Amino acid sequence: MTQDVEMKEQPAPSNSVTSVGPSTLQHLKEIASLIETGAYAREVRRIVRVVRLTIALRKKLKASVLSAFLNYALVSGSEVHSRLSSYLPKEDEQDMEVDTATSTTQAPVKHPLPELEIYCYLLVLIFLIDQKRYNEAKACSSASIARLKNLNRRTIDVLAARLYFYYSLSYELTGDLAEIRGNLLSLHRIATLRHDELGQETLLNLLLRNYLHYNLFDQAEKLRSKAPRFEAHSNQQATPILFLVLLRHQSVWDMFCRYLFYLGKIRTIQLEYTDAKESLLQAARKGPAAALGFRVQCNKWAVIVRLLLGEIPERTVFMQKGMEKALRPYFELTNAVRIGDLELFKAVAEKFSGTFSSDGTHNLIVRLRHNVIRTGLRNISISYSRISLADVAKKLRLDSPNPIADAESIVAKAIRDGAIDATLDHAKGWMVSKETGDIYSTNEPQIAFNSRIAFCLNMHNEAVRALRFPPNSHKEKESAEKRRERQQQEQELAKHIAEEDDDEF
Amino acid sequence: MDPNLTEVSQLFERFKAAFMRNDFDTCDNLLSQLKVLLTKFRSLPPLFEETPKAIHELTLARDIYEHAVVLSVKIEDQDAFERDFFQLKPYYTDACGRLPPSPQEYPILGLNLLRLLVQNRIAEFHTELELLSATALENPCIKHAVELEQSFMEGAYNRVLSARQTVPHETYVYFMDLLAKTVRDEISGCSEKAYDSLSINDARKIEMFSSVQDLFEYIKEEHPEWEIKNGFVIFQRAKESAPCKEIPSLQLINQTLSYARELERIV
Structure with missing residues (x-):
């Protein structure tokens, strides 16, 4: 199998290596020097850039380039070097060529930095995963994780977070996620103790993914509710510099979206639909444009949650670019719920049962039956001022041995839950809908208006509070005195807002 | 072993x-x-x-x-x-x-x-x-x-x-x-x-009691607010949201003041 892959891969690089090879290697060397300066100056920002540059290079990674880079970055003959090289396929002739080119530049690095070592692990791991050699990727990632546990440097955290991700990915691809759960938990503990926020969040996401992969919603929720919260430091002023770094780092946003998606899923299962809807819609909206599959998933769940809440999603949701086909079953489902037709609903659920069970939404759709009945009932109550229960049963197409008694209790429950405004007359066996009163004669509009204003004002305040400026961007423009004055003003304003928030009403 | x-x-x-x-x-x-x-x-x-x-x-x-x-x-x-x-x-x-x-x-x-x-x-x-x-x-x-x-x-x-x-x-x-x-x-x-009211017999059937006696006991214990009159159980239906007769002035003043304060901060 692996032999096969190598055979196919071989010819391609030999043609292009002359043009692409050196430049990719050159890029990698630049990255290596970036890591060095970053590590010596303890600047996390540079390492973040390294990760971004690496991802850009990902498609160009070749075995020959990698082994050349390993020779350059690591002391040949060292344990790491020999281990990492063993994962790479041997390519003799090219090796020779590149080797001679690098051997001259190899001299300066004598004691490889741990950052550089971890970076090499990361590169090889990405390469292995791209080559679909998952078992080797598993071995490689496990080795790197074992090494990471003994390293405690802030500049490594960013690289470590990526490694955790690929570690979990390689195990997921071979279907052994359950194996590494204990390991991830202990890594999360270590990250928490070291205040490695990026690591904590990556690991929390990976753990949630791990649990949800096996439908362990209970465990996932327990972990999520007890682990340090994500939102806590994305809104607050934890450390402005770190915050800036995080903001610039696109993958942090992706991670946040992922977290929201997991959160939405957990809440959906636990019937907290309102909160679930909020998380899922946010995830669908904020999700990176490139990650179409992720956004489709978010949209599917969001549609179901909205249906469960008794809302009907707009048609535009289903017409989003590139999603029409994937969302088709959910579109038909929505249609059935909107009409309130139990038969149609059953037919749709039957027709797409394969899709629904592979999406993991089958149980949610079973829950929807109740909403279909409610909608149907609401339609009846709007159209008729008085209707016999037998007709209600017929219109709802309740297939049960005693439809009239069923209809009666279903209507009674709908009345109690406030879904319809009606009364029942048992003796005569009919349902009387009440005239809808004039809502503008009550306090209702006033309350609704107030809550909207409060929402807008709150949004503004949140935005003001979240504004952060790099500490030295306008240093040269203002004197120290002026700055102190400005900071004081800012602080007062922030305090002011916080205080008023407290004593509202 | x-x-x-x-x-x-x-x-x-x-x-x-x-x-x-x-x-x-x-x-x-x-x-x-x-x-x-x-x-x-x-x-x-x-x-x-x-x-x-x-x-x-x-x-x-x-x-x-x-x-x-x-x-x-x-x-x-x-x-x-x-x-x-x-x-x-x-x-x-x-x-x-x-x-x-x-x-x-x-x-x-x-x-x-x-x-x-x-x-x-x-x-x-x-x-x-x-x-x-x-x-x-x-x-x-x-x-x-x-x-x-x-x-x-x-x-x-x-x-x-x-x-x-x-x-x-x-x-x-x-x-x-x-x-x-x-x-x-x-x-x-x-x-x-x-329901506004139910005949005692219907109530017994709906609540699934075997005898009227059981029903009466249940009502006495769980729902003393229900009334039994002329062979009917009469429910005290919750008060509907009646049209607002007077303006809730204190609340309105409070709200308006808070809007004013917030607006002032923005401008």
């Missing part, structure tokens, strides 16, 4: 004998002893050590906890049920690859679902449901609980009550009886909102 294992097996035999005789006090005693003895086996959760006798020990322990769950239903102790069930669960989830499936698994899982339903813990009910495979959902014991939940949510209460006749397992009866009580409370809650 491991002496510990022999001791546990013997004790368990005595437990089963007492269980057959319905001698629940003895059972309870023996069970506590058994549970203490089980802690000595290192192959059981949470350690799951690979010992030569692991399979035998795991099977025995699973059998003991299954009996413990059934016993807790028989002595009608819901807390004990919950404890025993959680101890049993790892044997179904984490040891499933190593042990042959137990014939008791689905009835007990269904029983647990029913318990969550009776205690109105619907969120946990659905969390448990997600863990079940498609084949498990087809099992009559599980299906029974799932259908009950659906009927309960829809409001088809008579379907819930008639399900008592079709219980898939004798142990289910206890929870079904508890469920009947929950359902009756639900029906009362719905009726007082949905």
Whole structure:
């Protein structure tokens, strides 16, 4: 199998290596020097850039380039070097060529930095995963994780977070996620103790993914509710510099979206639909444009949650670019719920049962039956001022041995839950809908208006509070005195807002 | 043979004998002893050590906890049920690859679902449901609980009550009886909102009492605000949201002031 892959891969690089090879290697060397300066100056920002540059290079990674880079970055003959090289396929002739080119530049690095070592692990791991050699990727990632546990440097955290991700990915691809759960938990503990926020969040996401992969919603929720919260430091002023770094780092946003998606899923299962809807819609909206599959998933769940809440999603949701086909079953489902037709609903659920069970939404759709009945009932109550229960049963197409008694209790429950405004007359066996009163004669509009204003004002305040400026961007423009004055003003304003928030009403 | 294992097996035999005789006090005693003895086996959760006798020990322990769950239903102790069930669960989830499936698994899982339903813990009910495979959902014991939940949510209460006749397992009866009580409370809650009044006979039928006397007692205890007059039960319907007669001035002033303050800060 692996032999096969190598055979196919071989010819391609030999043609292009002359043009692409050196430049990719050159890029990698630049990255290596970036890591060095970053590590010596303890600047996390540079390492973040390294990760971004690496991802850009990902498609160009070749075995020959990698082994050349390993020779350059690591002391040949060292344990790491020999281990990492063993994962790479041997390519003799090219090796020779590149080797001679690098051997001259190899001299300066004598004691490889741990950052550089971890970076090499990361590169090889990405390469292995791209080559679909998952078992080797598993071995490689496990080795790197074992090494990471003994390293405690802030500049490594960013690289470590990526490694955790690929570690979990390689195990997921071979279907052994359950194996590494204990390991991830202990890594999360270590990250928490070291205040490695990026690591904590990556690991929390990976753990949630791990649990949800096996439908362990209970465990996932327990972990999520007890682990340090994500939102806590994305809104607050934890450390402005770190915050800036995080903001610039696109993958942090992706991670946040992922977290929201997991959160939405957990809440959906636990019937907290309102909160679930909020998380899922946010995830669908904020999700990176490139990650179409992720956004489709978010949209599917969001549609179901909205249906469960008794809302009907707009048609535009289903017409989003590139999603029409994937969302088709959910579109038909929505249609059935909107009409309130139990038969149609059953037919749709039957027709797409394969899709629904592979999406993991089958149980949610079973829950929807109740909403279909409610909608149907609401339609009846709007159209008729008085209707016999037998007709209600017929219109709802309740297939049960005693439809009239069923209809009666279903209507009674709908009345109690406030879904319809009606009364029942048992003796005569009919349902009387009440005239809808004039809502503008009550306090209702006033309350609704107030809550909207409060929402807008709150949004503004949140935005003001979240504004952060790099500490030295306008240093040269203002004197120290002026700055102190400005900071004081800012602080007062922030305090002011916080205080008023407290004593509202 | 491991002496510990022999001791546990013997004790368990005595437990089963007492269980057959319905001698629940003895059972309870023996069970506590058994549970203490089980802690000595290192192959059981949470350690799951690979010992030569692991399979035998795991099977025995699973059998003991299954009996413990059934016993807790028989002595009608819901807390004990919950404890025993959680101890049993790892044997179904984490040891499933190593042990042959137990014939008791689905009835007990269904029983647990029913318990969550009776205690109105619907969120946990659905969390448990997600863990079940498609084949498990087809099992009559599980299906029974799932259908009950659906009927309960829809409001088809008579379907819930008639399900008592079709219980898939004798142990289910206890929870079904508890469920009947929950359902009756639900029906009362719905009726007082949905009807202006009901004739006594209709009320008796809807609330599913066998005699008018029972109905009167129930009303006296649970709903003293219902009125019985001229052969009718008259419900005191909650006051509708009446049109607002006076302007809630204090509240309005408060709100307006807060808008003004916020606007000032923005401008």
